[in-house]
Amino acid sequence: MRARNDNGDTVVGLEIGTTKVVFMVAEQRDDADITVRALATHPTTGLRKGQVVDYESARTCLRETLHELEQNYSIPIHRLFLSLSGPHIQTSRNRGHVAVLNDDHEITEEEVRHVKQVAAAITLPEDRVVLHTIFGRYRIDDEQSVLRPEGMEGARLSADMLAVHGSQTHLRNLAKLVRDLDLECRATVFSGYASAAAVVRPEQKRSGVVVIDLGGGTTDYIAYASETIAAVGVLGVGGEHVTNDIAQAFGLTTREAEHIKLDHGSAWPERTTKAIELPRQYNRKRTVPLASLRTVIHARMEETFGLIRERLESEGILAHVGAGILLTGGGALLRDADVLAEKIFGKPCTVASPWRLHGEGMADRPELATVAGLVRFGLRNESDAGRRSGLFDWLRVVWAGDDEGVEQDDIFG
Numbered sequence: 001m002r003a004r005n006d007n008g009d010t011v012v013g014l015e016i017g018t019t020k021v022v023f024m025v026a027e028q029r030d031d032a033d034i035t036v037r038a039l040a041t042h043p044t045t046g047l048r049k050g051q052v053v054d055y056e057s058a059r060t061c062l063r064e065t066l067h068e069l070e071q072n073y074s075i076p077i078h079r080l081f082l083s084l085s086g087p088h089i090q091t092s093r094n095r096g097h098v099a100v101l102n103d104d105h106e107i108t109e110e111e112v113r114h115v116k117q118v119a120a121a122i123t124l125p126e127d128r129v130v131l132h133t134i135f136g137r138y139r140i141d142d143e144q145s146v147l148r149p150e151g152m153e154g155a156r157l158s159a160d161m162l163a164v165h166g167s168q169t170h171l172r173n174l175a176k177l178v179r180d181l182d183l184e185c186r187a188t189v190f191s192g193y194a195s196a197a198a199v200v201r202p203e204q205k206r207s208g209v210v211v212i213d214l215g216g217g218t219t220d221y222i223a224y225a226s227e228t229i230a231a232v233g234v235l236g237v238g239g240e241h242v243t244n245d246i247a248q249a250f251g252l253t254t255r256e257a258e259h260i261k262l263d264h265g266s267a268w269p270e271r272t273t274k275a276i277e278l279p280r281q282y283n284r285k286r287t288v289p290l291a292s293l294r295t296v297i298h299a300r301m302e303e304t305f306g307l308i309r310e311r312l313e314s315e316g317i318l319a320h321v322g323a324g325i326l327l328t329g330g331g332a333l334l335r336d337a338d339v340l341a342e343k344i345f346g347k348p349c350t351v352a353s354p355w356r357l358h359g360e361g362m363a364d365r366p367e368l369a370t371v372a373g374l375v376r377f378g379l380r381n382e383s384d385a386g387r388r389s390g391l392f393d394w395l396r397v398v399w400a401g402d403d404e405g406v407e408q409d410d411i412f413g
Contacts, residue, residue: 011382012080013374018217020044021065025075026375036359040069049217049236050086052173059180066181079184081378083191083370085218087236088167094122097158105153119161127168131190134162136228164190164232192220194373199328199352207322214331216240221308225320235307239331242300249296250288266294267301268336305344324348330367
């Protein structure tokens with residue numbers, strides 16, 4: 001067993017993505033900003049779309065990345081916060097109601113706790129596990145919508161709840177990977193929420209904003225509207241699909257396709273007669289028309305953004321997004337991705353990197369949003385673990401491999 005890090009202000013985030021594994025060790029400064037003490041990345045093997053498909057390869061990949069971190073920085077790792085994504089992530093909504101029985105009908109903390117319990121009491125299939133319960137606005141007497149009802153008066157209090165849940169099988173397999181490294185997972189966080197925690201500023205949250213994390217195998221999104229989290233979702237498409245589209249369109253290997261995507265790709269189509277010359281193979285010159293390359297990329301990116309827009313419009317959320325769209329994740333580095341997103345959503349769009357994050361090489365790194373959000377989440381919750389002990393208790397069952405149910409917890413209050 002590795003030695004425990006006794007610095008209570010230091011946490012470790014682990015992102016096991018489709019294309020990369022990232023460990024980040026960070027600590028909180030006196031001004032509440034975050035300093036990164038160590039960072040280790042490694043190409044992912046054994047996973048696809050956030051799910052384990054080759055256990056031994058995935059374990060070897062994690063072990064090598066962890067060894068690199070400990071060797072290069074002399075930091076023993078004992079416990080961590082883990083991100084989770086994949087098409088298996090889904091959401092369910094519920095509304096709970098309680099009567100306000102006080103003589104003066106004043107709503108107290110007790111009524112708020114009770115209505116949360118009622119709203120969170122949803123029934124899911126046995127193979128599903130709740131990751132987060134997100135409470136939005138409350139309603140008093142089914143009319144007045146409020147953020148904090150304590151101290152107000154009414155006969156009935158209602159609460160809207162959004163549950164984010166995933167496949168228990170996928171969670172158990174990730175849990176086993178971590179246990180096999182003699183590590184303790186403190187909590188599992190939906191990667192879309194982690195990314196939002198890293199890049200969204202308070203004023204953007206108040207105005208309404210959509211965060212889209214463009215990953216290698218999946219695209220996560222989370223929308224804030226009316227000062228609450230209004231929508232969460234995952235698409236099973238990402239940067240790998242763009243690369244595969246290029247490879248199939250021009251008869252290239254995935255390595256060649258990835259190379260020209262990074263060096264010459266753009267999400268915005270362009271009229272040009274230029275051609276990209278590829279390295280000679282078998283003494284044969286090969287070229288790819290630049291306009292055709294960008295047309296292929298544009299088609300996939302337009303479809304991805306379009307699907308998210310349709311979902312947000314169907315729920316009436318997009319009209320309440322005043323601060324626009326934030327693109328993050330490795331896919332946000334694709335040239336003109338923000339230009340296309342601005343056209344599709346009809347909102348201003350920005351490529352967003354983690355803010356209030358310090359350390360060498362930490363500036364302008366949208367690809368680190370998820371793991372940076374994990375450490376921010378971890379620092380906030382470790383320092384407040386006593387009050388929010390349920391956040392860590394619910395996970396005990398899955399990480400220990402028991403067969404009982406798990407508890408839900410509100411981490412968004």
